[in-house]
Amino acid sequence: MGAELECKPVPFGSLVFGGGMENFVVDRLRESLVxxxxxxxxxxxxxxxxxFNATVSRRPAIIVRARSQDDVVKAVVAAADxxxxxxxxGGGHSVAGHGMADAALVVDMREMRKVSVDPKNRLVRVAGxxxxxxxxxxxxxxxxxxxxxxxxxxxxAGLTLGGGIGWLSGLQGLTCDNLxxxxxxxxxxxxxxxxPDGDPDLLWALRGGGGNFGVVTAFEFRAVDPGPIxxxxxxxxxxxxxxxxxxxxxxxxxxxxxxxTMASIxxxxxxxxxxxxxxxxxxxxxxxxxxxxxxxxLRTALPVLEDTLASMxxxxxxxxxxxxxxxxxxxWKGHFLRAMDESVIAGLVESMETRPDSHSLILxxxxxxxxxxxxxxxxxFGQRAATWNASALAIWDDPSRDDEHVAWARAAxxxxxxxxxxxxxxxxxxxxxxxxxxxxxxxxxxxxxxxxAIKATYDPGNRFRFNLNVAPG
Numbered sequence: 001m002g003a004e005l006e007c008k009p010v011p012f013g014s015l016v017f018g019g020g021m022e023n024f025v026v027d028r029l030r031e032s033l034v035x036x037x038x039x040x041x042x043x044x045x046x047x048x049x050x051x052f053n054a055t056v057s058r059r060p061a062i063i064v065r066a067r068s069q070d071d072v073v074k075a076v077v078a079a080a081d082x083x084x085x086x087x088x089x090g091g092g093h094s095v096a097g098h099g100m101a102d103a104a105l106v107v108d109m110r111e112m113r114k115v116s117v118d119p120k121n122r123l124v125r126v127a128g129x130x131x132x133x134x135x136x137x138x139x140x141x142x143x144x145x146x147x148x149x150x151x152x153x154x155x156x157a158g159l160t161l162g163g164g165i166g167w168l169s170g171l172q173g174l175t176c177d178n179l180x181x182x183x184x185x186x187x188x189x190x191x192x193x194x195x196p197d198g199d200p201d202l203l204w205a206l207r208g209g210g211g212n213f214g215v216v217t218a219f220e221f222r223a224v225d226p227g228p229i230x231x232x233x234x235x236x237x238x239x240x241x242x243x244x245x246x247x248x249x250x251x252x253x254x255x256x257x258x259x260x261t262m263a264s265i266x267x268x269x270x271x272x273x274x275x276x277x278x279x280x281x282x283x284x285x286x287x288x289x290x291x292x293x294x295x296x297x298l299r300t301a302l303p304v305l306e307d308t309l310a311s312m313x314x315x316x317x318x319x320x321x322x323x324x325x326x327x328x329x330x331x332w333k334g335h336f337l338r339a340m341d342e343s344v345i346a347g348l349v350e351s352m353e354t355r356p357d358s359h360s361l362i363l364x365x366x367x368x369x370x371x372x373x374x375x376x377x378x379x380x381f382g383q384r385a386a387t388w389n390a391s392a393l394a395i396w397d398d399p400s401r402d403d404e405h406v407a408w409a410r411a412a413x414x415x416x417x418x419x420x421x422x423x424x425x426x427x428x429x430x431x432x433x434x435x436x437x438x439x440x441x442x443x444x445x446x447x448x449x450x451x452x453a454i455k456a457t458y459d460p461g462n463r464f465r466f467n468l469n470v471a472p473g
Contacts, residue, residue, distance in 0.1 A: 025081045029064065032074055036065040036111075048108070049100055053330040055402065056097030056432060060087065063106040066129075069183065069191060069217040072107055076215065077189040079105035079463065086187070087466040088215050091131050091155020095330045096432045098158075098211065101466040107215055109157065117142055122224065123180075128217045130156045135221075136315050144223040145314040147172040150262070150321045157216055162427035162468075163208045163381045165389055167231070167283035167317050170258045170369035172224050176207035177375040181220040184213065187459040195220075200377055205454045208381025209443075210427060211467040212451065213458045226285035231317045232308035235268065236278040238352065240303050244278050245345045247298060248364075252387065255294040257369030259284045265352055266361025266393075276352070282309060283317050328359065329399065331406045332429045333413035334391030335420040336367070336383040344390070347415025351392065354411070356404050359395035362412065364388055380451055382443040383421055390416045391429045427468050439468045449473060 029037045038048050039062055048063050061084055064075040079086045082105070089099030089108045100106060109129030116125045119142035126135055133152035139145055147168035149159045164175020172178060181195035182203065192214075194202035205213055236244050248261060262281040267274040280298065288295075299307055337344060348362060367386045374384065392412035394405040409431075417423065424442035440448050452473025455462070460472050 022082060025078050026062065029062070029074065029078050033064065033071060036067070036071075038063040038065070049106075050326070051097045051100050052093050052326045053095050053097050053432070054327050054397075055329045055331070056100065058097060058100040058102045060100060060102070060104050060106045063108055065108045065111055067111045069185060072109075072128075072185045072215050072217055073189050073191065075105060075107045076185055076187065080187070080189065085465055086215075086463050088157075088211055088464070090129055090157035091153060091159075092326070093149075093151070093154045093324075094158060095332045096430050096434065098466050104466065109155075109215075109217075112217065115139075117144065117223075119144065122222060124221045124223050126156050126219045126221065128157050128215065128219070132156060132159070132318065136318050139223055140313065140315050143225050145172075145226050146178055146221045146223050147175050148318070149175075150318065151324055152318055153323060156219060158211070159428060160219060161206060161209070161211050161216070163383075164428075165365050165367070165371070165426070167260055167262075167281075168224070168226060168285060168314075169367070169371040170260045171226060171285050173370035173373065173375065174208070174379075174381060175221075176379055176381055177370070177373075178222045179203070179207055179219060180222050182206050182216050183218040184458075185215040185217060187214060187461060187463040192458075201450075201454055202458065204378050205380050205451055207375070207379035208427070209451050209454075209470070212455050212464055212470045214464060226314060228285070228287060229312050229314060229317055230284045230288040230309060231282055231312040231320065232310055233306065233320065234280045234282065234298055234304055234309065235306035236280070236302055237305060238265070238276045238278060241265065241278055241349055241352065242345055243302055244280065245340065245348065245364075247302060248280065248366075249340055251294065251298060252366050252368060256284075256286075258286055259288075259294060260368060261366050263364040264361055265348070265364070266355075267359060276355075277305065281320055324395075329396050329402065329405070331394045331409045331431050332391055333409050333431050334363075334389065334425040334429060335413060335416040336386035336422065336425065337388040337390050337416065337419040338386065338421040339419050340364070340388050340390070341419055344416060344419035347412075347418060348390075351408075351412035351415055354408060356394075356396070356401065356408055358401075358405060359397075360405065360408065361393050361395070363391045363393055365391075380443065380447055382447045383424070383426075386421045389426050389429075390419075391426065392416070393429075430468055434468060436469070439470070442468075443470075
């Protein structure tokens with residue numbers, strides 16, 4: 001699969017540092033950052049360049065582990081001196097492997113994880129390498145929350161820059177909608193601010209426009225007190241798939257906007273050969289009760305295998321999905337749906353009938369309530385009118401079955417396209433071979449043109465291009 005999906009790498013041999021200007025720049029970095037500069041000759045190189053997705057194996061020229069904004073500036077300036085493009089690694093959960101790139105300088109943010117909370121003003125400040133488990137724990141100490149990733153070890157930066165669908169999206173909108181300020185190091189090594197006290201256009205672009213504009217070293221979010229939360233899973237047999245999906249359609253059309261559901265259709269449990277089921281995750285912030293009509297049908301009108309709905313804290317809700325370990329093989333593809341009608345449901349059923357025996361699944365996430373409303377100042381995210389985010393997640397561990405699993409995910413996504421809103425999917429689940437056509441469709445013509453103009457201001461040479469790239473226009 002690697003030959004089919006990967007872009008052709010720049011020959012790495014030309015970037016072996018052995019003298020001249022290159023050697024001087026690398027030595028200067030090492031003097032400043034001591035043991036936090038890694039190149040191909042270092043013993044830790046393979047460990048440091050490892051990615052979440054085992055189908056992605058890339059060989060950067062230099063990896064710089066930053067601990068401060070000044071470290072990031074030094075790395076970016078060095079990249080310019082060497083004529084290298086720049087990749088940015090936050091949590092590293094990118095299925096497309098955007099945090100690592102061949103023959104590039106990688107700014108590794110994993111040691112920048114500080115989180116501070118202003119409970120009076122309900123603001124949370126997060127360093128560029130923080131994970132959601134860092135943010136959630138710090139905010140919840142003040143009974144505050146920011147809508148965020150459903151895996152605790154997901155990076156805050158990547159999720160925010162791609163949009164951010166989470167359990168509190170019905171109440172709070174997307175993660176990017178709650179970004180009110182950011183600090184960025186540009187391709188020229190300049191420190192700039194995105195937001196009301198800086199550039200509001202750059203803030204607009206960072207709200208779902210991807211990692212196109214520089215290295216975001218700090219994010220500031222608006223937080224909420226979600227009140228009591230009712231959450232958990234209701235588990236159904238695969239044989240009830242059509243009935244469950246039809247019921248979820250009815251539920252999301254009529255339930256209070258704060259109620260969020262996510263359906264995972266695939267293997268469930270820790271057994272060596274777990275059964276394939278439909279797990280419907282529920283999060284309802286506010287004064288919800290399991291006896292309310294909106295949930296009664298879900299819990300009683302269908303063949304329930306397990307029901308764990310109960311009062312939970314927000315960190316407990318965030319832990320519902322568990323962890324997705326690094327090192328498995330992945331290919332994900334999907335669509336934002338204008339509607340999950342009978343043709344889409346039939347396609348989803350067919351996809352499960354043809355699913356290879358693996359960890360693979362179909363994930364359906366509702367887009368409801370505040371997620372349909374742009375924040376003050378707007379956002380680059382362009383799929384507001386969707387009702388569902390539908391994704392085929394091919395996950396496996398045997399390299400000899402790469403073609404089989406990739407083909408399944410692609411075919412499943414093609415069936416989802418019958419109900420697609422724009423012909424595109426979710427940036428944060430994009431596959432390694434995502435096309436520029438789908439990137440354009442995700443934003444729409446007007447947003448894409450505006451992003452290209454902002455890109456031209458902050459990165460005219462397209463040095464930050466290892467992402468769903470918007471070229472400078």
